[in-house]
Amino acid sequence: MDSDDEVLVILAAYVAAKENEDLSNIKGQSKRRRPNCWVNPYLQLRKEKGRFQNDFQNMVQNPTMFYQNFNMNESEFNNLFSLVEPHLVPKRNSRPDAIPLRAKLAIALEYFATGDLQCHVGSTYRISKQHMGRTIDLVSDAISTALHGEFPKWNSENMLKWATDFMEHWHFPNCIGAIDGKHVAIRAPPNSGNAFHNSKGFHSIMLMAVCDASYRFTYIDVGAYGSETEMTAFSHCSLGKAILSGNVAFPEDSMLQGVRTPYYIVADEAFQLHKRIMKPYGARKLSKSERIFNYRLSRARRCIEKAFGILSKRWMAVQDTLRCGPDRAQNVTVACCYLHNYLMRVSPREYGARVESPLMQSPADPAAESFRGRVQDFPKHVRNTIRDYVNSAVGSVPGQNESAGVLH
Numbered sequence: 327m328d329s330d331d332e333v334l335v336i337l338a339a340y341v342a343a344k345e346n347e348d349l350s351n352i353k354g355q356s357k358r359r360r361p362n363c364w365v366n367p368y369l370q371l372r373k374e375k376g377r378f379q380n381d382f383q384n385m386v387q388n389p390t391m392f393y394q395n396f397n398m399n400e401s402e403f404n405n406l407f408s409l410v411e412p413h414l415v416p417k418r419n420s421r422p423d424a425i426p427l428r429a430k431l432a433i434a435l436e437y438f439a440t441g442d443l444q445c446h447v448g449s450t451y452r453i454s455k456q457h458m459g460r461t462i463d464l465v466s467d468a469i470s471t472a473l474h475g476e477f478p479k480w481n482s483e484n485m486l487k488w489a490t491d492f493m494e495h496w497h498f499p500n501c502i503g504a505i506d507g508k509h510v511a512i513r514a515p516p517n518s519g520n521a522f523h524n525s526k527g528f529h530s531i532m533l534m535a536v537c538d539a540s541y542r543f544t545y546i547d548v549g550a551y552g553s554e555t556e557m558t559a560f561s562h563c564s565l566g567k568a569i570l571s572g573n574v575a576f577p578e579d580s581m582l583q584g585v586r587t588p589y590y591i592v593a594d595e596a597f598q599l600h601k602r603i604m605k606p607y608g609a610r611k612l613s614k615s616e617r618i619f620n621y622r623l624s625r626a627r628r629c630i631e632k633a634f635g636i637l638s639k640r641w642m643a644v645q646d647t648l649r650c651g652p653d654r655a656q657n658v659t660v661a662c663c664y665l666h667n668y669l670m671r672v673s674p675r676e677y678g679a680r681v682e683s684p685l686m687q688s689p690a691d692p693a694a695e696s697f698r699g700r701v702q703d704f705p706k707h708v709r710n711t712i713r714d715y716v717n718s719a720v721g722s723v724p725g726q727n728e729s730a731g732v733l734h
């Protein structure tokens with residue numbers, strides 16, 4: 327029975343109850359049959375007036391508007407739907423709700439893409455608050471399951487490929503990825519104390535991500551408390567634990583100008599220097615070659631900033647405040663990252679377009695902070711090797727002196 331039938335039955339029951347009531351009064355009985363559920367008349371008109379049956383069809387004829395609302399064109403929407411549909415089919419024994427599966431995908435995508443209030447998106451589709459919440463949870467999960475293959479394995483073959491791409495695009499050797507953490511703002515959860523309160527003054531969960539040279543995520547971890555530092559969040563996530571304990575099967579070290587050099591990820595000052603994590607030099611007085619290294623590292627590292635830039639421009643839900651509990655916020659963020667990877671693969675030009683590259687806006691990272699704590703010698707040695715490389719004739723790129731502010 328779908329819920330529109332349900333509504334009719336309920337209305338019938340209500341009428342019957344009313345009649346009974348009158349009769350029962352006459353008979354002196356006090357027992358009243360009440361309808362067990364009341365359906366808002368506005369929501370009852372979903373089929374006639376709801377956004378899916380009306381606007382959705384019109385939007386199809388207006389590709390620009392369609393794209394704005396869903397971050398994909400109609401044929402991409404259909405392709406995505408065919409991937410996600412099997413995971414949206416209601417489980418046996420669950421209560422059906424008469425919302426078409428395509429509409430569910432549309433509802434969730436529009437919510438992710440516009441960052442609108444849940445209750446607002448829900449009301450345009452004429453679905454109840456409860457159905458809206460359930461739809462978001464269902465579709466988030468379905469997307470993450472259906473697009474599982476969009477995240478690559480961290481095997482030697484893939485890592486070498488990422489390193490080749492970083493070398494090709496940014497001329498940075500042995501780099502397999504760029505890592506950073508992004509705070510996704512959420513509504514302050516009740517009774518959470520300061521756990522989600524981050525140093526920037528709002529409540530958030532952290533998205534820790536690594537991306538490749540084409541702005542696709544190769545790893546994400548969502549859910550660290552906003553109050554954690556990036557380094558803490560990193561050391562607690564599965565990748566961080568594996569890297570810090572030497573359990574990631576990185577490719578064999580390669581020779582860089584005669585020096586054995588490991589493969590690594592680039593990061594900013596918030597991280598700790600490690601054999602597998604290269605960060606900028608942080609001394610107060612930097613040599614010219616160190617400044618050039620910092621500039622070159624920041625070029626590679628900005629891939630992750632650009633990836634976050636595209637993600638949050640396309641999916642406003644993760645740019646604005648997610649007004650929901652941390653559990654839903656976590657699944658929504660994960661789903662948006664899967665969609666990001668999927669769309670960066672199937673339509674990189676359109677999806678990745680019109681997002682300014684931060685690369686050209688400012689020169690090198692200022693790297694003003696000095697090192698705190700002890701750093702072991704080997705990572706420094708690796709960094710010096712790369713420094714020497716990017717300063718060598720073969721490793722330099724045109725204009726790097728000017729960009730790094732190094733003049734004769």
Ligand SMILES: *[C@@H]1O[C@H](CO)[C@@H](O)[C@H](O)[C@H]1NC(C)=O
Pocket residue numbers: 463464467653654657
């Ligand atoms: C979030 O996703 C996890 C894993 O798929 C699932 O077990 C959990 O129920 C989801 N949470 C919500 C609120 O949907």
Ligand SMILES: *[C@@H]1O[C@H](CO)[C@@H](O)[C@H](O)[C@H]1NC(C)=O
Pocket residue numbers: 399400401402672673676
């Ligand atoms: C939709 O986008 C895909 C991928 O960018 C493109 O190949 C296709 O031509 C587009 N379809 C329409 C109808 O615009």
Ligand SMILES: *[C@@H]1O[C@H](CO)[C@@H](O)[C@H](O)[C@H]1NC(C)=O
Pocket residue numbers: 614615727732733734
């Ligand atoms: C760039 O700066 C380095 C270090 O000061 C210097 O050795 C090199 O000649 C400069 N290159 C150019 C093209 O100016």
